[in-house]
Amino acid sequence: MSDPRVAGIGLTHFGKHPERTGRDMFAEAGLAALDDAGADPDDVEALYYGNFMGELAEHQGHQGPLMAEAVGLDVPATRYESACASSGVAVREAVKTVRNGEADLVLVGGAERMTNIGTAGATDALSIAADDLYEIRAGMTFPGAYALMARAYFEQHGGSREDLAEIAVKNHEHALPNEHAQMRQEITVEDALDAPIIADPLGLYDSCPITDGASAVVVASEEYAEEHDLDAPVAVTGTGQGGDKMALQDRQYHARSPATEDAGEEAYADAGIGPDDVDFLEVHDCFTIAEVLALEGLGLYEVGEAIGAAGRGETTRHGDLPVNLSGGLKAKGHPVGATGAAQVVSITKLLEGRHQRADDVPDATTALAHNAGGTVASATVHVLEVQE
Amino acid sequence: MTDARDDKYDDLLDAIAEGEGYYIECDNGHGSLPPRLACPQCGSQDISEEPLPDSGEITTHTTVTVPTPQFEDDAPYVTAIADFGPVSVTGQIRDAEPEDVETGDVVGIGVGETVTNEERLIVFEPR
Numbered sequence: 151m152s153d154p155r156v157a158g159i160g161l162t163h164f165g166k167h168p169e170r171t172g173r174d175m176f177a178e179a180g181l182a183a184l185d186d187a188g189a190d191p192d193d194v195e196a197l198y199y200g201n202f203m204g205e206l207a208e209h210q211g212h213q214g215p216l217m218a219e220a221v222g223l224d225v226p227a228t229r230y231e232s233a234c235a236s237s238g239v240a241v242r243e244a245v246k247t248v249r250n251g252e253a254d255l256v257l258v259g260g261a262e263r264m265t266n267i268g269t270a271g272a273t274d275a276l277s278i279a280a281d282d283l284y285e286i287r288a289g290m291t292f293p294g295a296y297a298l299m300a301r302a303y304f305e306q307h308g309g310s311r312e313d314l315a316e317i318a319v320k321n322h323e324h325a326l327p328n329e330h331a332q333m334r335q336e337i338t339v340e341d342a343l344d345a346p347i348i349a350d351p352l353g354l355y356d357s358c359p360i361t362d363g364a365s366a367v368v369v370a371s372e373e374y375a376e377e378h379d380l381d382a383p384v385a386v387t388g389t390g391q392g393g394d395k396m397a398l399q400d401r402q403y404h405a406r407s408p409a410t411e412d413a414g415e416e417a418y419a420d421a422g423i424g425p426d427d428v429d430f431l432e433v434h435d436c437f438t439i440a441e442v443l444a445l446e447g448l449g450l451y452e453v454g455e456a457i458g459a460a461g462r463g464e465t466t467r468h469g470d471l472p473v474n475l476s477g478g479l480k481a482k483g484h485p486v487g488a489t490g491a492a493q494v495v496s497i498t499k500l501l502e503g504r505h506q507r508a509d510d511v512p513d514a515t516t517a518l519a520h521n522a523g524g525t526v527a528s529a530t531v532h533v534l535e536v537q538e
Numbered sequence: 539m540t541d542a543r544d545d546k547y548d549d550l551l552d553a554i555a556e557g558e559g560y561y562i563e564c565d566n567g568h569g570s571l572p573p574r575l576a577c578p579q580c581g582s583q584d585i586s587e588e589p590l591p592d593s594g595e596i597t598t599h600t601t602v603t604v605p606t607p608q609f610e611d612d613a614p615y616v617t618a619i620a621d622f623g624p625v626s627v628t629g630q631i632r633d634a635e636p637e638d639v640e641t642g643d644v645v646g647i648g649v650g651e652t653v654t655n656e657e658r659l660i661v662f663e664p665r
Contacts, residue, residue: 274606283547284571287659288628289602289609289617297600298619305641349600399619399626400570400578404598
């Protein structure tokens with residue numbers, strides 16, 4: 151069994167593009183990925199596409215075939231919906247399909263149009279990733295849900311709003327040169343602490359922005375890549391997925407993410423690596439506290455220890471374990487259905503030395519992509535490694 | 539949204555409003571809220587309705603200042619999770635200033651209405 155290669159990558163600008171339709175954005179990302187791969191588009195055998203709120207934002211369901219035709223492909227196309235982990239799940243399906251020999255070349259990605267429905271509309275649309283009966287009807291918003299997790303974390307392990315602000319400052323700094331990123335301005339801890347509170351203890355700068363954008367990845371079998379002389383040195387060597395109870399109230403933990411733990415363990419075992427082998431990673435920092443929970447769930451920090459990692463400089467681009475060199479969801483932006491595949495795009499660019507922050511990880515060979523849905527009732531982890 | 543009842547959920551709210559709240563317990567002692575045909579913790583289908591304890595303890599809470607449109611006129615409001623022993627419940631805290639709410643506070647459970655749309659919801663009242 152050989153490891154599928156990341157043969158091509160494509161990304162739109164992440165930001166406020168309320169007038170752009172989902173199909174227009176995915177066409178740009180998908181065609182860019184196909185062009186980057188240099189493979190014959192006629193060889194693509196399937197499309198795996200992630201999208202979360204298409205019905206609410208664009209009155210558009212059944213987006214798989216729509217997106218296939220947008221990139222000029224006549225292939226079976228399926229939409230995957232796992233809230234903010236939609237394209238992480240799609241990547242996993244693409245990788246499994248290529249790995250088990252059912253296809254040699256597939257396109258995977260995602261798109262989300264969000265800003266056209268405004269902040270209130272997007273807050274409402276995002277909230278439906280929670281349990282309607284027992285969370286939404288009690289007024290749970292997504293910032294509210296992560297605020298519940300942040301307070302539980304503070305109570306159990308300590309930590310402060312200043313610690314969370316350090317994460318926001320780091321990810322904003324990382325995004326500065328990223329031409330695809332939504333937020334390319336430096337912020338200070340004071341800026342973050344002084345910003346309006348959304349759901350205490352979380353403020354505006356603890357939250358990712360509302361974003362429009364699309365991402366795409368061409369996945370090829372090793373045999374296809376070799377036969378067609380594709381320049382594709384990065385392979386997906388491990389994949390994992392975990393799940394948890396939908397509602398926070400039904401979870402054993404409010405300050406841990408077992409779905410991330412399970413996905414990470416599966417992906418590490420699949421790739422034959424452990425946490426010590428990870429050179430850098432992209433994690434699902436929809437809120438600053440989510441980065442903390444992800445790093446602990448992935449076994450990179452003991453439970454209760456990751457809260458101070460950014461402040462100590464360990465996860466900055468100059469630290470031992472750079473986290474979210476793209477800027478993360480926090481600063482790059484979070485078009486939810488596009489995020490999981492966008493992480494794979496960023497990591498591939500970093501490993502291949504063609505990302506604006508690649509100079510910060512010149513010798514890196516191994517990286518992780520961690521994508522989460524809801525309050526981490528869904529999680530995917532992928533291991534990417536440079537081959538040869 | 540639909541005007542149709544959500545059976546079992548609305549039945550529970552009716553019961554809580556009458557002071558006769560209940561939860562679902564499986565033969566392994568796991569608690570959950572209806573509708574359930576199987577225990578979400580262990581999958582057991584040997585389940586029964588048991589009386590909800592009279593009071594719970596706040597395990598985490600937040601004051602939401604940026605709401606969804608359905609809670610536009612309610613904000614700011616406090617959403618909390620309360621531990622009732624075998625089961626935890628999410629609700630809004632009433633009759634308390636947001637800054638006075640603390641983890642560990644003991645609360646009773648009831649059914650209130652949203653200001654915005656007069657929709658029913660689970661509420662907690664400090665004891």
